Amino acid sequence: xxxxxxxxxxxxxxxxxxxxxxxxxxxxxxxxxxxxxxxxxxxxxxxxxxxxxxxxxxxxxxxxxxxxxxxxxxxxxxxxxxxxxxxxxxxxxxxxxxxxxxxxxxxxxxxxxxxxxxxxxxxxxxxxxxxxxxxxxxxxxxxxxxxxxxxxxxxxxxxxxxxxxxxxxxxxxxxxxxxxxxxxxxxxxxxxxxxxxxxxxxxxxxxxxxxxxxxxxxxxxxxxxxxxxxxxxxxxxxxxxxxxxxxxxxxxxxxxxxxxxxxxxxxxxxxxxxxxxxxxxxxxxxxxxxxxx
Amino acid sequence: xxxxxxxxxxxxxxxxxxxxxxxxxxxxxxxxxxxxxxxxxxxxxxxxxxxxxxxxxxxxxxxxxxxxxxxxxxxxxxxxxxxxxxxxxxxxxxxxxxxxxxxxxxxxxxxxxxxxxxxxxxxxxxxxxxxxxxxxxxxxxxxxxxxxxxxxxxxxxxxxxxxxxxxxxxxxxxxxxxxxxxxxxxxxxxxxxxxxxxxxxxxxxxxxxxxxxxxxxxxxxxxxxxxxxxxxxxxxxxxxxxxxxxxxxxxxxxxxxxxxxxxxxxxxxxxxxxxxxxxxxxxxxxxxxxxxxxxxxxxxxxxxxxxxxxxxxxxxxxxxxxxxxxxxxxxxxxxxxxxxxxxxxxxxxxxxxxxxxxxxxxxxxxx
Numbered sequence: 001x002x003x004x005x006x007x008x009x010x011x012x013x014x015x016x017x018x019x020x021x022x023x024x025x026x027x028x029x030x031x032x033x034x035x036x037x038x039x040x041x042x043x044x045x046x047x048x049x050x051x052x053x054x055x056x057x058x059x060x061x062x063x064x065x066x067x068x069x070x071x072x073x074x075x076x077x078x079x080x081x082x083x084x085x086x087x088x089x090x091x092x093x094x095x096x097x098x099x100x101x102x103x104x105x106x107x108x109x110x111x112x113x114x115x116x117x118x119x120x121x122x123x124x125x126x127x128x129x130x131x132x133x134x135x136x137x138x139x140x141x142x143x144x145x146x147x148x149x150x151x152x153x154x155x156x157x158x159x160x161x162x163x164x165x166x167x168x169x170x171x172x173x174x175x176x177x178x179x180x181x182x183x184x185x186x187x188x189x190x191x192x193x194x195x196x197x198x199x200x201x202x203x204x205x206x207x208x209x210x211x212x213x214x215x216x217x218x219x220x221x222x223x224x225x226x227x228x229x230x231x232x233x234x235x236x237x238x239x240x241x242x243x244x245x246x247x248x249x250x251x252x253x254x255x256x257x258x259x260x261x262x263x264x265x266x267x268x269x270x271x272x273x274x275x276x277x278x279x280x281x282x283x284x285x286x287x288x289x290x291x292x293x
Numbered sequence: 294x295x296x297x298x299x300x301x302x303x304x305x306x307x308x309x310x311x312x313x314x315x316x317x318x319x320x321x322x323x324x325x326x327x328x329x330x331x332x333x334x335x336x337x338x339x340x341x342x343x344x345x346x347x348x349x350x351x352x353x354x355x356x357x358x359x360x361x362x363x364x365x366x367x368x369x370x371x372x373x374x375x376x377x378x379x380x381x382x383x384x385x386x387x388x389x390x391x392x393x394x395x396x397x398x399x400x401x402x403x404x405x406x407x408x409x410x411x412x413x414x415x416x417x418x419x420x421x422x423x424x425x426x427x428x429x430x431x432x433x434x435x436x437x438x439x440x441x442x443x444x445x446x447x448x449x450x451x452x453x454x455x456x457x458x459x460x461x462x463x464x465x466x467x468x469x470x471x472x473x474x475x476x477x478x479x480x481x482x483x484x485x486x487x488x489x490x491x492x493x494x495x496x497x498x499x500x501x502x503x504x505x506x507x508x509x510x511x512x513x514x515x516x517x518x519x520x521x522x523x524x525x526x527x528x529x530x531x532x533x534x535x536x537x538x539x540x541x542x543x544x545x546x547x548x549x550x551x552x553x554x555x556x557x558x559x560x561x562x563x564x565x566x567x568x569x570x571x572x573x574x575x576x577x578x579x580x581x582x583x584x585x586x587x588x589x590x591x592x593x594x595x596x597x598x599x600x601x602x603x604x605x606x607x608x609x610x611x612x613x614x615x616x617x618x619x620x621x622x623x624x625x626x627x628x629x630x631x632x633x634x635x636x637x638x639x640x641x642x643x644x645x646x647x648x649x650x651x652x653x654x655x656x657x658x659x660x
């Protein structure tokens with residue numbers, strides 16, 4: 001009996017591979033970095049698409065039905081599409097609150113948490129704060145730690161591997177952060193305009209001042225009066241760039257660019273936004289290269 | 294054994310050197326956090342209608358949904374109207390069940406339970422739903438009024454399933470089949486109280502339905518959905534009513550900044566075979582196409598044909614064009630122009646504007 005019990009336990013202590021499904025490609029990149037060969041990580045929202053507006057395709061339910069762990073950004077970023085997919089997946093392992101469901105917003109430093117009365121007259125506001133937190137590399141570190149911790153909890157047989165992979169990731173991140181900080185240092189204090197609040201974390205880390213947005217309110221397309229107001233302010237503030245996400249229409253930023261004299265700069269927001277951006281480090285390398293050269 | 298296994302797994306997870314488990318988010322206390330998610334949708338109409346070229350009498354607050362001529366589709370008349378208001382409550386009942394209640398006010402009077410069900414969600418690959426349910430016959434029948442491309446339902450949907458659609462008290466089980474593509478088989482039984490279809494009034498007069506839904510991906514951006522539906526039950530003519538349907542939907546969107554350029558083509562065929570008193574066979578099709586120029590503006594159209602396998606008196610057609618401007622996800626303006634060719638050579642022309650708004654919890658987007 002003891003022998004059979006030990007066989008049963010050893011067989012179950014380490015999963016062959018943990019099947020991780022993530023809402024965004026950034027999270028899949030982190031899961032791959034931390035999980036290594038012990039996980040297979042797949043994503044739902046491709047990196048060139050707006051993660052607020054992903055089609056809840058039934059084929060995503062098939063992916064989720066086989067998942068051991070689902071990772072999400074949270075803070076209502078996926079509220080329009082993930083809840084229905086989780087129900088449709090019919091997989092009790094990944095229901096909210098279970099060990100197989102990790103909302104990473106619980107482990108990161110957040111900014112722009114709204115105060116006062118919150119309603120949609122303020123646009124498509126996220127009550128928990130700005131959800132684009134993965135664009136702060138220190139949050140990437142926290143996310144990697146949380147993923148490693150959860151992987152070890154559900155797959156203790158590979159805990160040592162996760163620890164080792166996490167240490168490697170953190171060492172690389174620390175080195176990369178030093179490189180990015182060096183390149184971005186001359187730009188500290190530069191004024192920029194965002195299309196949406198996507199790059200606010202990045203700008204906060206590297207000291208860029210976001211003086212306004214193409215959108216008059218989160219999620220609300222630009223209006224002529226707002227464009228004129230922000231254009232005048234941007235010209236006065238000698239704004240250097242208008243940061244535009246790959247899924248936004250660059251034409252929407254052109255009137256503001258004309259008014260302010262600042263060019264629109266298309267920046268990747270996620271892993272997968274461009275074919276060569278395959279890892280979390282690639283993402284920051286690409287952004288820093290476009291901004292700092 | 295399970296307990297021992299869990300304890301050991303826990304101990305292993307806490308071995309020195311193992312990464313620390315993610316800490317749960319700090320506890321935040323929200324007033325009413327355990328209350329259901331509430332959302333409210335309203336649909337207001339303004340329109341004009343010409344029956345055989347004559348403007349219909351204007352009316353305020355009149356009933357929507359009356360056919361201008363026998364065999365024609367339901368129309369909205371001339372004037373201002375409330376099409377529908379809908380209150381939805383959603384919540385997890387406990388770790389095993391979710392609940393969803395949709396209360397609808399058609400027009401301005403009376404409250405109907407459009408849907409009210411609990412859903413067992415703790416069985417792998419299976420959901421079991423019990424309550425009043427919009428039944429999974431094709432695609433249009435599952436779509437709430439505010440989710441339709443056009444302001445009205447298709448002629449064939451109205452003629453065979455009724456204005457309220459196939460919606461009854463029952464139970465269904467939906468299985469996610471173990472195929473490489475999305476394939477769901479749903480079977481259901483309802484109490485058989487649907488006027489015009491399954492309403493025998495007999496103890497054994499249940500309505501039965503099966504729906505098989507498949508989705509194939511041509512690419513990340515393009516998918517093809519194919520559904521087959523069948524339903525049967527005793528009718529009030531001491532006979533069996535059988536209903537069959539096929540639905541096809543193709544969806545495609547662009548990459549990157551063209552994400553919001555979407556093309557959707559959806560078509561359904563339905564056929565009713567009623568035995569017993571008032572026996573008849575009648576079928577029809579509709580086909581819709583919509584194209585999004587941006588996240589805020591889209592154009593579309595629908596063609597209807599009713600009368601497959603029917604008599605001359607059943608034959609009707611409609612052509613509909615629609616323009617939609619949606620300032621945000623939570624509000625939209627639609628303008629619809631339609632001509633119906635009703636039985637008997639009658640025509641019904643209409644131009645209808647609709648304001649659609651939603652407040653409360655973020656709506657879940659269906660695919």
